[in-house]
Amino acid sequence: MAYDKLLSPIIVGDVELSNRVLMAPLTRARTPDSVPGELQAEYYAQRANSGLIISEATNISPTARGYVYTPGIWTDAQEAGWRRVLEAVHGAGGRMALQLWHVGRISHEMVQPEGQTPVAPSALRAEGANCFVEFEDGSSGQHPTSTPRALELDEIPGLIDDYRQAAKRSKRAGFDLVEVHAANAYLLQQFLATGSNQRTDRYGGSVVNRARLLLEVVDAVTEEIGAGRVGVRLSPFIEIFGLSDDEPQEMMRYLAGELDRRKIAYLHINEPDWTGEGPQLSDDFRRDLRDRFTGTLIYCGHYTAERAETLIVNGLGDAAAFGRPYIANPDLVERFRREAVLNEPNPDTFYGGGAEGYTDYPTLD
Ligand SMILES: Cc1cc2nc3c(=O)[nH]c(=O)nc-3n(C[C@H](O)[C@H](O)[C@H](O)COP(=O)(O)O)c2cc1C
Numbered sequence: 001m002a003y004d005k006l007l008s009p010i011i012v013g014d015v016e017l018s019n020r021v022l023m024a025p026l027t028r029a030r031t032p033d034s035v036p037g038e039l040q041a042e043y044y045a046q047r048a049n050s051g052l053i054i055s056e057a058t059n060i061s062p063t064a065r066g067y068v069y070t071p072g073i074w075t076d077a078q079e080a081g082w083r084r085v086l087e088a089v090h091g092a093g094g095r096m097a098l099q100l101w102h103v104g105r106i107s108h109e110m111v112q113p114e115g116q117t118p119v120a121p122s123a124l125r126a127e128g129a130n131c132f133v134e135f136e137d138g139s140s141g142q143h144p145t146s147t148p149r150a151l152e153l154d155e156i157p158g159l160i161d162d163y164r165q166a167a168k169r170s171k172r173a174g175f176d177l178v179e180v181h182a183a184n185a186y187l188l189q190q191f192l193a194t195g196s197n198q199r200t201d202r203y204g205g206s207v208v209n210r211a212r213l214l215l216e217v218v219d220a221v222t223e224e225i226g227a228g229r230v231g232v233r234l235s236p237f238i239e240i241f242g243l244s245d246d247e248p249q250e251m252m253r254y255l256a257g258e259l260d261r262r263k264i265a266y267l268h269i270n271e272p273d274w275t276g277e278g279p280q281l282s283d284d285f286r287r288d289l290r291d292r293f294t295g296t297l298i299y300c301g302h303y304t305a306e307r308a309e310t311l312i313v314n315g316l317g318d319a320a321a322f323g324r325p326y327i328a329n330p331d332l333v334e335r336f337r338r339e340a341v342l343n344e345p346n347p348d349t350f351y352g353g354g355a356e357g358y359t360d361y362p363t364l365d
Contacts (some may be wrong), residue, residue: 003311003336007042012296013265014228015176017051017095020319021333023326024300025099027056029069029351032088036071036081043359046330048094054179057101062113066103067133075078079153079169086174098170104187105148106241107131109297120148121190123145129241153201164220171225183235183270185243188214192251195244207254215258227263235270239277254294267293271301286316305336331363
């Protein structure tokens, strides 16, 4: 059989997956009231053939938001909406993780409750970055981010508690795992990176200090749901949303060791080059990471079935996540199995709207 390894089952922490073709987290901005509904249940259930669906980035609190029409997990209604999605996904035989999101400085007063100033490690604007807002006339669109304010030291326990409550709700909603989103230049990566974190307290300065918030979040989430149900997404070397980092390699090595020690279920690396703005990762980097992290290692970004199979055969990773291919191919696993042609995704319908470009991509049968 082609793609023997990619299509074989795997145990990830406490959860058994039927294959290693994972669905990458994909923001689709189709929940105007931040509550997932029947449309989301249908969309995700169509993709339940994936070994693990990782949900679109989901806001942990009202202040975590930088994009309108994205879902949340801080209210009872949102939790109930996700429960409906999980019933559909589990009913179709799938497994699903919730991606926990705080955008940090990729936001604007217009998206924040009562027009608050967005928070970040330091009061440094994300140069060239846009968030997604709704204007007073009801129209929506991209808008430059505003200058954030630095989180006060005594606000950090409350922030960590938001992640903890989100994990608690995710468990009640039926998610199999959670993924802590520490990638793509959002809040947790803003703490990790030297360019966005200029704090002089215990959350800034050294690698150990810059990593502290992420590790405290992981510990809090682990206390709620157990390490075997926690994953972390990182994107070392990524250069989007004005992010810069002088020590990505050192940070990766430190985090790999710390996350390994905590025995989390998986580490998910979003490779930088898919954005067109970051360098390609080398196999030396992947080998080094493999030596340091013994849990499930997932890679994502421009993967094909061939490339994912090679990654696993060479022992550099255990699974691959597919983003744009999953938008356009609800039956991606079956297409890989039959070595069939893939549908092309339409970028015009990635964000916003309804069923078009969302639940209407054809399957083989
Ligand atoms: C429409 C769209 C939405 C995305 N939303 C998210 C997201 O919510 N969270 C996240 O971590 N990455 C997000 N990403 C990045 C993808 O998870 C993935 O890393 C990227 O698409 C590269 O994989 P691919 O080449 O297989 O598409 C998004 C990408 C796209 C194209």
